[in-house]
Amino acid sequence: MQYSRLARQIRKIVGKDAVLDQPEDLMLYEYDGGVDRGTPDIICFPQTTEHVSKIMQLATKAGVPIVPRGAGTGLSGGSIARKGGIVLGFSRMSKILEIDIANQRAIVQPGVVNLDLTHAVESQGFYFAPDPSSQKACTIGGNVAENSGGPHTLANGVTVNHVTGLEVVLPDGRIVEFGSKANDACGYDLTGFFVGSEGTLGIATKITVRLTKLPEAVATMLAVFNTIDDAANSVVAITAASITPAALEMLDGWTLRTVEAATPAGYPLDSAAVLLIELEGLREAVDENADIVRNICMKVGAREVRLAANEAERQRLWSGRKNAFGAVGRISPSYYVQDGVIPRTRIPETLRHIDSVSKKYNLQIGNIFHAGDGNLHPLILFDPRDADQTARTIAAGREILEFCVSVGGSITGEHGVGMEKLNEMCVMFSEDDIEVMTRLRNVFNPKSILNPQKVLPTTRSCRETNAGDHPSLHGPVNASAPATSAHGAD
Amino acid sequence: MPADLALAPAHSIADEMKSIVGAANLVGPPVERRNKKRNRKDRRLGTRDEAPLGSYAIDEVVPVAVVSPGSEEEIAAILRIASERDYVVVPTGGMTKQNIGYVPDRIDILLRMNRFNKVEHYDAGDLTFGAGAGMTISDVQQTLAANSQMLPLDPMLPDRATVGGVLAANAHGPMKSGFGGARDYCIGVHFVTADGKIAKGGGRVVKNVAGYDMMKLMIGSFGTLGVITSANFKVFPAPLQTRTFVCAFASLAEAIAFRDRVLASPLQPMCVEINSPRAQEYLAAPAAPRDPDHHHAPVRLENYSSWNVLVRASGSDAVLNRYRQELGAAVTREIAAADEKQLWTRISNDEKQLWTRISNFEPTVIDRHRNGMVINVSVSIADVQSALQAAEDSAIEHNLLCASIGRITAGALVIAFMPLAVDPPSAMQFANAASSLRGRLPRDASAHVLRCPKESKSRFDVWGTTPTDLEMMRSLRASMDPHGILNRGRFLA
Ligand SMILES: Cc1cc2nc3c(=O)[nH]c(=O)nc-3n(C[C@H](O)[C@H](O)[C@H](O)COP(=O)(O)OP(=O)(O)OC[C@H]3O[C@@H](n4cnc5c(N)ncnc54)[C@H](O)[C@@H]3O)c2cc1C
Ligand SMILES: Cc1cc2nc3c(=O)[nH]c(=O)nc-3n(C[C@H](O)[C@H](O)[C@H](O)COP(=O)(O)OP(=O)(O)OC[C@H]3O[C@@H](n4cnc5c(N)ncnc54)[C@H](O)[C@@H]3O)c2cc1C
Numbered sequence: 001m002q003y004s005r006l007a008r009q010i011r012k013i014v015g016k017d018a019v020l021d022q023p024e025d026l027m028l029y030e031y032d033g034g035v036d037r038g039t040p041d042i043i044c045f046p047q048t049t050e051h052v053s054k055i056m057q058l059a060t061k062a063g064v065p066i067v068p069r070g071a072g073t074g075l076s077g078g079s080i081a082r083k084g085g086i087v088l089g090f091s092r093m094s095k096i097l098e099i100d101i102a103n104q105r106a107i108v109q110p111g112v113v114n115l116d117l118t119h120a121v122e123s124q125g126f127y128f129a130p131d132p133s134s135q136k137a138c139t140i141g142g143n144v145a146e147n148s149g150g151p152h153t154l155a156n157g158v159t160v161n162h163v164t165g166l167e168v169v170l171p172d173g174r175i176v177e178f179g180s181k182a183n184d185a186c187g188y189d190l191t192g193f194f195v196g197s198e199g200t201l202g203i204a205t206k207i208t209v210r211l212t213k214l215p216e217a218v219a220t221m222l223a224v225f226n227t228i229d230d231a232a233n234s235v236v237a238i239t240a241a242s243i244t245p246a247a248l249e250m251l252d253g254w255t256l257r258t259v260e261a262a263t264p265a266g267y268p269l270d271s272a273a274v275l276l277i278e279l280e281g282l283r284e285a286v287d288e289n290a291d292i293v294r295n296i297c298m299k300v301g302a303r304e305v306r307l308a309a310n311e312a313e314r315q316r317l318w319s320g321r322k323n324a325f326g327a328v329g330r331i332s333p334s335y336y337v338q339d340g341v342i343p344r345t346r347i348p349e350t351l352r353h354i355d356s357v358s359k360k361y362n363l364q365i366g367n368i369f370h371a372g373d374g375n376l377h378p379l380i381l382f383d384p385r386d387a388d389q390t391a392r393t394i395a396a397g398r399e400i401l402e403f404c405v406s407v408g409g410s411i412t413g414e415h416g417v418g419m420e421k422l423n424e425m426c427v428m429f430s431e432d433d434i435e436v437m438t439r440l441r442n443v444f445n446p447k448s449i450l451n452p453q454k455v456l457p458t459t460r461s462c463r464e465t466n467a468g469d470h471p472s473l474h475g476p477v478n479a480s481a482p483a484t485s486a487h488g489a490d
Numbered sequence: 491m492p493a494d495l496a497l498a499p500a501h502s503i504a505d506e507m508k509s510i511v512g513a514a515n516l517v518g519p520p521v522e523r524r525n526k527k528r529n530r531k532d533r534r535l536g537t538r539d540e541a542p543l544g545s546y547a548i549d550e551v552v553p554v555a556v557v558s559p560g561s562e563e564e565i566a567a568i569l570r571i572a573s574e575r576d577y578v579v580v581p582t583g584g585m586t587k588q589n590i591g592y593v594p595d596r597i598d599i600l601l602r603m604n605r606f607n608k609v610e611h612y613d614a615g616d617l618t619f620g621a622g623a624g625m626t627i628s629d630v631q632q633t634l635a636a637n638s639q640m641l642p643l644d645p646m647l648p649d650r651a652t653v654g655g656v657l658a659a660n661a662h663g664p665m666k667s668g669f670g671g672a673r674d675y676c677i678g679v680h681f682v683t684a685d686g687k688i689a690k691g692g693g694r695v696v697k698n699v700a701g702y703d704m705m706k707l708m709i710g711s712f713g714t715l716g717v718i719t720s721a722n723f724k725v726f727p728a729p730l731q732t733r734t735f736v737c738a739f740a741s742l743a744e745a746i747a748f749r750d751r752v753l754a755s756p757l758q759p760m761c762v763e764i765n766s767p768r769a770q771e772y773l774a775a776p777a778a779p780r781d782p783d784h785h786h787a788p789v790r791l792e793n794y795s796s797w798n799v800l801v802r803a804s805g806s807d808a809v810l811n812r813y814r815q816e817l818g819a820a821v822t823r824e825i826a827a828a829d830e831k832q833l834w835t836r837i838s839n840d841e842k843q844l845w846t847r848i849s850n851f852e853p854t855v856i857d858r859h860r861n862g863m864v865i866n867v868s869v870s871i872a873d874v875q876s877a878l879q880a881a882e883d884s885a886i887e888h889n890l891l892c893a894s895i896g897r898i899t900a901g902a903l904v905i906a907f908m909p910l911a912v913d914p915p916s917a918m919q920f921a922n923a924a925s926s927l928r929g930r931l932p933r934d935a936s937a938h939v940l941r942c943p944k945e946s947k948s949r950f951d952v953w954g955t956t957p958t959d960l961e962m963m964r965s966l967r968a969s970m971d972p973h974g975i976l977n978r979g980r981f982l983a
Binding site: 100102103104105125146147149153157158160161165176177178179180181182183184185186187188189190191192193195196197213215216217236239240242281282283284285288341342343344345370373374375408409410411412413414415416417421425428429430432433434435436437439440441442443444455456 | 670704756808866
């Protein structure tokens, strides 16, 4: 078959030890952090931009799909080879090429792990602001592709706010530059447009990122509530009081109890919800705002508000939040994470709606999310071996996302559309919207050999979806792998 | 286009447009129609908000028809006809930035967005806001001020500049230092493509990665990818009180060393702006235009020899005290808003007025010198000093005067070249000054001309170079506007 020939050709480019094509190796790359699966035919690990360019040319000539893959922690199936083909891994393109403190920039290869960059610049008083909870593993290439956020992106912005330049390889092998170390380049902002394109426009081979100064002062607080409405209303009140915390996270009662069982962080077991609030900046401003936030929470009905007295206490409060997904993974065979966004003022009613969905489908749903920007992460627990439960899970997830859109929100705040939410795109965007985006994709990736069948649904599948026919319940739109074969999201 | 050829389509363009938007929303050619010769009085009665076509000229190119559509559907219909018939369309807001770019090939339809001037949604509790593309920045700020909120967008001429125009030109003001640019807080955009598709990107929530980021593509596209009809923003609480700390330095190098201290400090100012010695003359008191072809010494003869860095801070008294402590002896003057309690002895003047003048630097220069040139320079932070020095040197080399301001912690500079008090400059002089400035900038810098005499535009490249792949830009433009009807000849021609 053509793949064995392709594998030979790719070995000539990247070296013998940088290509995998045996079934037992391929199996390891069937999934990412989400629920979808697909088996690639070849996995290879380029070491230079030129390698990437040559492989792209080969793939284009052969007409086979190419799927870029960072650490595979994505939650929407972005790095899954749903039509087979070549997976490009970046574990050998993981160098920090330049740290330029005077310009507050670094230039990195795509395989650099998010937290490693922060570690490399911390001693000079800087860090890389986007901090997905997966930051110990996920790559900056993946962050760029997904436009990832994190608990601390509320005040500082998501990945796109921290990328000013890119070197990109296009499917035809052309190597192009977008932007630079400067904030703006004259002409179209192709850097900004590329970020969040989920590996469907090109491969990022060099990334110029902004480095952010470490704050002088940090205050971390835990606000404890007897009702979930009070917690939600506190988020609304904090926003309305013109305070933008660095982080504003919420855990509901079920989730915080599950978390406490795995990682004792000191969340009161009998509470209905907690808010984890962090303020950063100038010492004077942090002190004042901490008082204001405490007063707001108490006024809205918090049972207590604790302020971490030292770094150890701060770390302990965060440990629960950071290990939450793992904690849920301990008690359920699998879970399905949603990523809908709502206007912050609608949090109370949305949480009530999620509760009703949970009852309707008879599923346990935990809520842990970036409350400050209205980015929900309902965790729907299910057993993938139970077909009926799996189907109910998907239906429940879709109902939640549709509710988010109905109150003026979005189907995804940071995890991306990938293959998982392809059909939900039609809930948010019209056929014309999607046609225009497809046109733009075709400029970069005309034959869609690069990460095919991601982000943009076809007009036909949109019509089917909107007619109430959810393809993922009946089988994949057009894929070689089942769209919903379940897998733990951890 | 020869005048005799222009006449025939002129009638039909106006008629076609009238059938879409109605006579009241059209300014057509003032030519006699068959026997019904319209006199002045008739025309005045016919349409109200109507200026003669000539007043809409861009670089002396007069549009054939000026159209004010009232809906996205009408825009789509106009653009479909234009695509079919090869009419060149120029979308406009307040016409404050129409001197940017090359001289238009021709203007068949000037598409005014003035009827798209409404608030689309405003959720104050959520700090999100959406406005029609034709809403002026002043109206936006006024709406938000009712809830003590603001958009950190402070471009020139806010009474005329519109949301759509400011986004399309990626215009910025001093607040870019503290809040970033439109790309950092524009969260949704609606637009119509050249072939008449009504489309959108983003949404109304502050965090959203569904679909491609159409906002980024539209911001800075100078109307060549589509007609923006509305945009949504993340808005910000208005500061309770602000102060401006003026720090004067004997040299550019000292000013930049001070900036580096601010950057290294924990301070988070709203604005960090530099004023070159000569810029202060224009900011001091925007004088009435006099003989516009020559430089005049300022009326109040002051000795503008320092490089000033202006640090604008907001926050409580404690926070402002911290600024005083950190900035220390560098502060020569502190300015508060006139309506605020005066805390400190060296306070003077009205702070808000000062920042408005900084925003309006470009029109102030051009009011005084019809033949002035203003350039937008974007460089990395570490190259700010050499870029400002390059501007001074290039001016001297080509017998011009130079005044510079800019956001020195963001690398966004505005540089003006003005004629000396001798003969009016030749067109080539400006072209050469721009070239010599660009020649001194690092490779990854951009320097595009915001304004210069029309005669100079044909002598050099007003856009300059960019690190971003030009071929890619051209292909994107072609995919969104296959016939090149939007702003033909002005950008990526
Ligand atoms: C426990 C857990 C917690 C998480 N928490 C967060 C969170 O807080 N916030 C958040 O935003 N996300 C979170 N995620 C999701 C995920 O970690 C992020 O999306 C991350 O950015 C993915 O990076 P990755 O290296 O794993 O990329 P992958 O999953 O390997 O790939 C993601 C996408 O990027 C593309 N891609 C990878 N490299 C390149 C490249 N060089 N050029 C072009 N495209 C490329 C892939 O094709 C794919 O479409 C979490 C995931 C897990 C498992
Ligand atoms: C947004 C945008 C729109 C554009 N639109 C058009 C268009 O409509 N039509 C068109 O023909 N081209 C356009 N261009 C293309 C672009 O201007 C030229 O391709 C590019 O400037 C190179 O052209 P050049 O080599 O002829 O001129 P350059 O040599 O680049 O510019 C002319 C002068 O500037 C000096 N110079 C400029 N930059 C530098 C530098 N970095 N280092 C040293 N010297 C420099 C040169 O010394 C020379 O004297 C556009 C570019 C951008 C960014």
